[in-house]
Amino acid sequence: MLLYGRNPVLEALREGRVQEVTLARGVEEAFVREVKATGAFVRWTSRIELDQLVGTTGHQGVVAEVDDLAWASVDDILDRADARQEPLLIVLLDGITDPRNFGAIIRSAEVLGAHGVVVEERRSAPLSPVVAKTAAGATTYLPVAQTKNLPRLIDQLKADNVWVYGAAGEAAQDVTRTDFTGKVALVIGAEGEGMRRLVREKCDTLIRIPTRGQVQSLNASVAAGILLYEATRGRA
Template sequence: MLLYGRNPVLEALKEGRVSGLMLARGVEDAFEKEVRALAQEAGGLRVKFAPRIELDQLVGTTQHQGIVAEVEDLAWASVDDILDRAEQRGEDLLIVLLDGITDPRNFGAIIRSAEVLGAHGVVVEERRSAPLSPVVAKTAAGATSYLPVAQTKNLPRLIDQLKEDGVWVYGAAGEAAEDAAKIDFSGKVGLVIGAEGEGLRRLVREKCDGLVRIPTRGRVQSLNASVAAGILLYEATRKRA
């Protein structure tokens, strides 16, 4: 898989997952020096240089920030990996469940927020999600190297299983009566984020222990899914701290 963007490629270099590396001619000296140092630490990986337009054509976008790497395909974790991560850290589980997030940039941004704000992992339903792609990795800015992202065949069934394990599951819904700022988010928590426009599916909504909303003041009544996820994660981690 071709990975592009400075943060995701640098993180992949640190993890030793890069097998080929290309820089655009003319990148700033400080960045070239940083890349060369990491490539050397990664076993003396050779850095190739090419015109920026060649990188544009290689990855089909101009948003590569002057660096492209060849890496193994991103691998899905398991839900058990996420549960184990919380247990190993001695922390109450904080897990993000995505219901129909098919836009790769939203998906990547949610992964980034989840990693930055201390969630233990993200789960998507197999047939209702964007794939783990270079666009997701770039938008996640390297977070895919550190945060488990898992698939489940049936999200409502997984919610039931989590509830049996003592996880309290909150679904994000603009019309909900409960203000997210008034929830304490203590204990094991799952946050469910639905697709923009459609929101949560009826069955997923019914499986949640509670629905919460983010108060809005403007004329536009809805938030981008990744922004909503970031706000709820911030509220959860703030209260839990």
């Protein structure tokens, strides 16, 4: 897989997943030194060639070939919470098919202390270079898992005393007045459609982000970031 962008490539280099990095001529010398310090071989080319190689101009002059990103398991996420001796905080995505939203949610989840993200196999963007680029290296540190059946997974989590909160703009309960102190799963639905009916019905409580403007809905990744912030703030 071709990985591009400075932060994702640097994280992959630190993990030892890259042997060769292709840089565009004119990249700052300080960044070049940082790449070379990892022991990777550096190849030089033009920005136009990199544009053609990855099909975008958003590569920041840095491209590396790495192994495909690997899916974790739900058990990996549960084990991560246990190892940290923390109550579980897991993010469940229902129908997030835009890779940039997916990557941004992974980034927010890692930064704000969630233990992992789970998607349903047939209703998600794949773990692609665009996801990795938008996640800015967070895919290196945060387990991202697939499940065949999200409603069934929610039932399993509830059986383990995980309280499941679903994000819904019309919900009665305000996120700022929500108790996040125990084991928590946050469910984020697709933009426009929201959660599927069955997923929605499986949630213990629906919560909303209070808004004051004329536009009543938030981008899915922005909403996820706000919910995660409130969850971690409440747990602190």
